[in-house]
Amino acid sequence: MAILEWHEGGVAHVARWRSESGWPAPKKVVVADDTMNADTAYRLALDGTALLWRGDFQNARQLLQALVRRVEHKGERARRAKASKVKAAPASPTEAFHRHRLQQLQRARTLAMLLIPFGADHAIPLRRAPDARLACLEAYGVAGEPYVASLRELLGVIGAHEWRRKGxxxxxxxxxxxxxxxxxxxxxxxxxxxxxxxxxxxxxxxxxxxxxxxxxxxxxxxxxxxxxxxxxxxxxxxxxxxxxxxxxxxxxxxxxxxxxxxxxxxxxxxxxxxxxxxxxxxxxxxxxxxxxxxxxxxxxxxxxxxxxxxxxxxxxxxxxxxxxxxxxxxxxxxxxxxxxxxxxxxxxxxxxxxxxxxxxxxxxxxxxxxxxxxxxxxxxxxxxx
Known part of the structure; x- marks a missing residue:
């Protein structure tokens, strides 16, 4: 069982780490809340530092959207820089595919750095958090103990629950x-x-x-x-x-x-x-x-x-x-x-x-x-x- 470790208020903490994408538990973790701005969060995420959220849940969603915009802006700048090289040969379909996969992997890894705590019953102990217990139970089964997962994965779990419900x-x-x-x-x-x-x-x-x-x-x-x-x-x-x-x-x-x-x-x-x-x-x-x-x-x-x-x-x-x-x-x-x-x-x-x-x-x-x-x-x- 993977374990996430962090310090909060001068005290060492551990919790079960859950990742359906197979990401290992981040080695570096800081506690974040509504006072953290998007630029700081983006720099930390790029550095491989995870943000364990303790603020308002809806603010966490807005922060994730801000991170998405920064990731996409960085990708667009890189594409323009490559396009500006007049003599650069166009990528072959295979090269384009592998480049695209690498970019998607890097994007997913960066966005997975915003973490959410869960209780043993899948409840989310944050202000204005949705009741995602049924969605998490469908995806993960019985938890039995508190755990931590990325907000991006949680949103995928909630989306999958709606697909399952509506068909x-x-x-x-x-x-x-x-x-x-x-x-x-x-x-x-x-x-x-x-x-x-x-x-x-x-x-x-x-x-x-x-x-x-x-x-x-x-x-x-x-x-x-x-x-x-x-x-x-x-x-x-x-x-x-x-x-x-x-x-x-x-x-x-x-x-x-x-x-x-x-x-x-x-x-x-x-x-x-x-x-x-x-x-x-x-x-x-x-x-x-x-x-x-x-x-x-x-x-x-x-x-x-x-x-x-x-x-x-x-x-x-x-x-x-x-x-x-x-x-x-x-x-x-x-x-x-x-x-x-x-x-x-x-x-x-x-x-x-x-x-x-x-x-x-x-x-x-x-x-x-x-x-x-x-x-x-x-x-x-x-x-x-």
Whole structure:
């Protein structure tokens, strides 16, 4: 268990340190309140000194917003300085991606320096603090003892609670899916529509009509497959994802059709249809939440491909849902992907493509716009060769 240590009023204090981003407990901590100005707070945060807040909660939120403005202003100045170098060659998509990730990491680290105390019941002992006990209980479980976490993380927890409460409308289901904190929200509906519209393989139209959903997440694809008349066996390794998927399947009244089990990739046996929507970018996640976006060494993608043939019924299909953003960023080539497919004893029966419609795909100011503007999301229909 990580411990945060600090001195307050000449007395040494300790508390449990909590960080879903995996940040270590800050080594340097000062107590801060409403008298601290934003410039001082920014200098301390840049120096790696955490600010344990003892003032008004709403003032802490305003201070965080002031820190965000300073971080963004610094980033804008750096971009202008680089643009002013006439002879500087434009960054390649890969360089732009890694630079963007580093900037985002540095930004997150700086903004995480503003800390909030919590009681053993998740209550926040500050003036005008919101009642975030339910949101924290959903995200963290039972605390059992006081702890400290960053204000930025708390705001993420509160935001996730609202997503979980309201849900995300899924047109393919005409229902709402309720994501949990730390489970990837199905806000990019184009991949859900691909699964809803692709023609089922012949083996999934007769007999047991079974499908495997590998990496179930919120359970949205399991629900789509169940609504298409299939019995679904869904797997995941993450405890939050398993709980989230079970809750969503129950909400939708699909428990008789969908079984959700803890497993690393495949369950036992074979199915005429095996579906997988792995993280789309190869890379190292910087937090637990980023495991839904980054696939270290393409482990899940390659594991799915390598094991697919042995889990398909004769004539069955594996549906791989994958964006080609990694290709446009220079993180993976199409030749590599096709090579992995062939090496796994598979062949491409068909591919269904769609364009993403999320805001960043058309945002010319996005640092990765050159790659995002070309992105295509595909459902690869794979068969044993």
């Amino acid at each position: 995300v409308h899924i047109p393919a289901l005409d229902e709402r899916i309720h994501p949990w904190y730390g489970v990837f929200s199905p806000v990019r509906g184009e991949y859900v529509e691909l699964v809803a519209q692709a023609p089922l393989p012949d083996g999934a139209k007769v007999g047991p009509r079974l499908a495997f959903d590998i990496g179930a997440g919120t359970g949205v694809l399991s629900a789509v497959l169940a609504r298409r008349g299939l019995r679904v066996l869904a797997t995941d390794m993450d405890a939050r994802a398993l709980g989230c998927a079970r809750e969503n399947i129950s909400r939708l009244g699909l428990v008789p059709q969908v079984d959700i089990i803890e497993a690393d990739l495949f369950p036992e046996g074979r199915a005429p249809l095996v579906v997988c929507n792995p993280p789309w970018l190869p890379g190292k996640p910087s937090s637990a939440i980023e495991y839904a976006i980054y696939d270290p060494d393409s482990r899940m993608l390659r594991g799915f491909l390598d094991g697919l043939a042995t889990h398909l019924e004769p004539g069955g299909e594996g549906w791989l849902i994958l964006s080609d953003l990694a290709e446009h960023l220079g993180l993976r080539t199409r030749e590599q992907l096709l090579g992995w497919i062939a090496a796994a004893g598979l062949e491409v029966a068909a591919r269904h493509d769609t364009r993403p419609v999320h805001g960043k795909a058309s945002d010319a100011d996005d640092p990765l716009h050159a790659a995002r503007s070309k992105e295509v999301t595909s459902l690869w229909r794979l068969r044993a060769a």
